[in-house]
Amino acid sequence: MDVTVRPALDGARQQQGDAGFAGFVRTGATLEMKAFTGVSGDSGGYAVPREIDAEIGRVLTGLSPIRGIAHVVTVGSAGYRKLVTSGGTPSGWAAETEARPTTATPVFREIVPPSGELYANPSVSQAMLDDAAFDVEEWLASEIATEFARAEGSAFVSGSGINRPKGFLAQPSSTDGDARRAFGTLQYLATGSASGLGNGAADRLVELVQMLKAPYRQGACFVANAATLALIRKLKDGNGAFLWQPGLAADQASLLLGYPVVEAEDMPDVGADAMALAFGNFKRGYLIAERHETAILRDPYSNKPFVSFYATKRVGGCVADSNAIKLLKIAAS
Template sequence: MSKLQGLLDKRATAWAAAQDFQSRGDDKPLSAEDKTAWDAALADVERLSSEIETEERHARLSSVDYSQVVTASADTEEGEEARRRHGGEEGVRAYESAWRSWMREGTTELSSEERKTLRTGFVDGKELRAQGVATGAAGGYMVPAPFRAKMVETMKFFGAMRDVAEVITTETGATLPWPTNDDTANVGAILAENTQVTEQDVTLGQADVGAYVYTSKLVRVSLQLLNDSAFDMEAWLAGKLGQRIGRAQNAHFTTGTGTAQPEGVQTNAVIGKTGTTGQTTSVIYDDLIDLIHSVDPAYRLGGRAGFMLHDTALAAARKLKDGQQRPLWEPSVQAGVPDLLLGYKYTVNQDMPVMAANAKSILFGDFFAGYLIRDVQDVQLIRLAERYADFLQVGFLAFARTDGTPQDTAAYKAYRNSAT
């Protein structure tokens, strides 16, 4: 039995015990001893769920064969741009080799030919501005496509929004006009013979999707590790940079203000249900049902609909039951099968607000239809060799450009806790 399956079995047992105590409490008040045991069972469920999530994330990351990560092929725009910049396929391969040598050893150890090749990937501040960067960024060497692919793969695991939103990649960071629409109220009609077709305007708006510069902040690596040829430095560094940038981006994709940062999915979400007085830090079964049905069936029934909430809100939802005293939360007992809430999958997003007065603490809907993430394919890396030489360390700093915007606010709605 795998460790993950063992955790799933333990959680199923703890959940059954918690439900047994809750059922007893429905008939008569629990004794102090039973109440303590019930709380302990619920705590076990939460602890085991956290361990399961960690184990699943580790399993997903471990299962990624980074040598097989799909990168820019010959027939893609990204591949064409790489060949143009580096002088053909041979130039691309030469740049990747020179870049890896630079990453481990620095510029001084490169041959004159490698330095010449590496310069084809240098991007200074002037070129970044020409590519449409609205905010300043230091120049650096563009990471090769395989390294960027590893970073993006890691960012998916450390940014809940990337799991559910639509993600596009563009060559430059120039402002991209993006249509936003809600066409659910428009319908077709039968056309009689010799009758003119009537017009019905699509509710169409536009969002300007830019490219904000995100930094990983400084990552320091020991010289011993850099010089260890057995250590996969490229995969480790890509993972570390991806984690940091992924977390920073996810915070803005969730609750960003839209001013000097992306507008988050939660920020201006339409209210689908407001809790009744007294529900400043709670939610009830009827609230979740009303929230689900506040979203048009066209989005609910497409197979992509689900909840998004903070882990503390999920903990509250785990204790809820429907009218037949059946738990709303359905724990998975099989690896690879997601837990469900009222029959829908859910995404735990720690950047969602915790339940509090007037907080939009739970979202429901189709987030792929509702939110767009735009990445710029170029990622710059700076190597700081002298700054930490007295520590026998080298610093690395990555810059990535991205933006996000709601693209169909009818696709999802929010539950708002009561004001008092």
């Protein structure tokens, strides 16, 4: 039988995209709407039936950049140790035929980075996973990774060392120089003012830089939060020129006294007794030891009809070389 293929009528033409919603707008036809949990819009209903961007927006939080400037090692177990020598290997001079007495040996110190396990265990209903207009699992994994980065960054700066890394600001501090200070104690310089940077702030910054020995200054940087950097940015030298010179090229970092500046929101604001500014070689000075990357376990069985996403990450950290980091303390002395 001869069958003639005729084009479909205009009214029967297949709609592309969000056809159901378009039909509701045009004809008033019944539209089946589903929410992520079937209750309120902010629980998922906003995503149906709207066409949304493939990338979900979020309120940005400050992520600490300490991981990017510290020394990071991947370990196979929780019992990581690192040996550090102090004092070097002494040497001596002798004539051609003179005896060579035995020289002293280096002093070894053992570094054990305190560690802890970051975890998150959010749950999502199966209906949300089925009906959402975006990849909920991928989005949730990204959210967990961002939160982990924020939490560990805060610990690298001020962590107590109890079930978490020990931040460099949690180390004991002293005004003693490198030769007299106990191992593991950071040296600080007082601003001369009990509540601010003081009148001689520009001179204090120069002193802070020179407190760090020359070998450490290769690769050193300043670390402070945005509020502290705003105060430093206003400082001028005796000729009225700003100490913090902007970069000439778009991809060139602005330099403070010739060294790059790293903005870390976990650093404290300028205030009484606050260690508001750090300067040092963090590759030499701070050690991060992580056992593995973030692991996420998908569990659809324990709490039906919800799917749990159990994420864990084990990470530790501590000061490895206390001579490599110097602090500026808001104090009279």
